[in-house]
Amino acid sequence: AQSVAQPEDQVNVAEGNPLTVKCTYSVSGNPYLFWYVQYPNRGLQFLLKYITGDNLVKGSYGFEAEFNKSQTSFHLKKPSALVSDSALYFCAVRDRRRGSQGNLIFGKGTKLSVKP
Amino acid sequence: SQTIHQWPATLVQPVGSPLSLECTVEGTSNPNLYWYRQAAGRGLQLLFYSVGIGQISSEVPQNLSASRPQDRQFILSSKKLLLSDSGFYLCAWSAGTGANVLTFGAGSRLTVL
Numbered sequence: 001a002q003s004v005a006q007p008e009d010q011v012n013v014a015e016g017n018p019l020t021v022k023c024t025y026s027v028s029g030n031p032y033l034f035w036y037v038q039y040p041n042r043g044l045q046f047l048l049k050y051i052t053g054d055n056l057v058k059g060s061y062g063f064e065a066e067f068n069k070s071q072t073s074f075h076l077k078k079p080s081a082l083v084s085d086s087a088l089y090f091c092a093v094r095d096r097r098r099g100s101q102g103n104l105i106f107g108k109g110t111k112l113s114v115k116p
Numbered sequence: 117s118q119t120i121h122q123w124p125a126t127l128v129q130p131v132g133s134p135l136s137l138e139c140t141v142e143g144t145s146n147p148n149l150y151w152y153r154q155a156a157g158r159g160l161q162l163l164f165y166s167v168g169i170g171q172i173s174s175e176v177p178q179n180l181s182a183s184r185p186q187d188r189q190f191i192l193s194s195k196k197l198l199l200s201d202s203g204f205y206l207c208a209w210s211a212g213t214g215a216n217v218l219t220f221g222a223g224s225r226l227t228v229l
Contacts, residue, residue: 032215043122043206043220044160051215090160094214103150104218108159 002027004093006107013081013114021076021110023091032094033074034104035065039087047089050074061085081114088112118143122207122221129228135180135194137224139207142188147209149190150218151182154204166190202228 003026013019025031032051036044048059055067065076076089088111092104122139129135141147151163162175164182172182179198183191190207207221 034217036218036220041204041223041225043208043222044218046217046219049215049217088158092218102214103162103165106160 002093002095002097002105004091004105004107006089006091006110008110009108010111010113013112015083015114015116016080019078019081019085019112019114021089021091021112023074023076023107024072025074025091025093026072027093027096029096031074031096033065033067034092034094035059035063035074035076036090036092036106037061037087038090038109044090047076081112083114083116086112086114118209118219120207120209120219120221122224124224125222126225127227129197129226131199131228132196135192135197135201135226137192137205137207137226139190139192139221140188141190141209144188144209144211146187147211149184150208150210151190151192152206152208154206154223155202160206164192197228199228202226 005024034049035047037047038044047063048057050057050067058064063078065074067074088109090109091107095103095105119142148167150165152160154160166172166184169184180194205224208218210216210218
């Protein structure tokens with residue numbers, strides 16, 4: 001089955017500390033992986049994606065994510081968190097099943113709270 | 117550049133009333149279009165997607181329907197709203213699938229009373 005798991009409902013980090021938001025996936029074939037961020041009462045914004053190549057992907061607002069094929073993970077990271085990073089983060093994988101339209105499968109989201 | 121517009125931003129409707137949410141995309145042609153619902157500020161549920169005019173695929177059976185009367189217009193409708201239809205509705209578009217990024221509108225908050 002094609003799926004995405006975000007094991008943490010909430011992550012709390014102090015401002016200035018590094019942050020990690022976890023994501024694991026299950027998909028047939030090579031995965032196309034994405035991270036999105038959602039601020040309150042807003043649509044989702046694209047942060048970064050992994051298609052192929054370098055396992056460390058750099059994206060918007062200083063975020064990066066590391067693709068780990070052996071662990072089927074795509075964790076989102078940032079070296080130094082800001083209070084303004086507080087938001088809901090979604091991991092997603094492209095559905096690669098035959099007959100699908102390649103729609104994105106989203107995780108349930110992780111709420112990141114950065115305290116001053 | 118491409119932009120996506122979604123309206124109304126907020127809607128309060130009585131049970132049994134009709135619904136129409138509209139989404140339009142500018143600056144591209146033949147986009148894939150999507151309607152998602154987000155309940156309780158969390159997970160996203162894909163409701164409908166469209167790969168062309170008049171082509172609608174439904175992911176889950178429900179009280180809602182979608183239509184694509186023009187290339188860059190996607191409408192979400194209901195004839196009679198239920199309480200359970202309350203939620204945050206998001207329209208999105210992509211240039212095909214594969215590695216292409218999904219771009220979302222700002223969302224429409226529907227409250228059914």
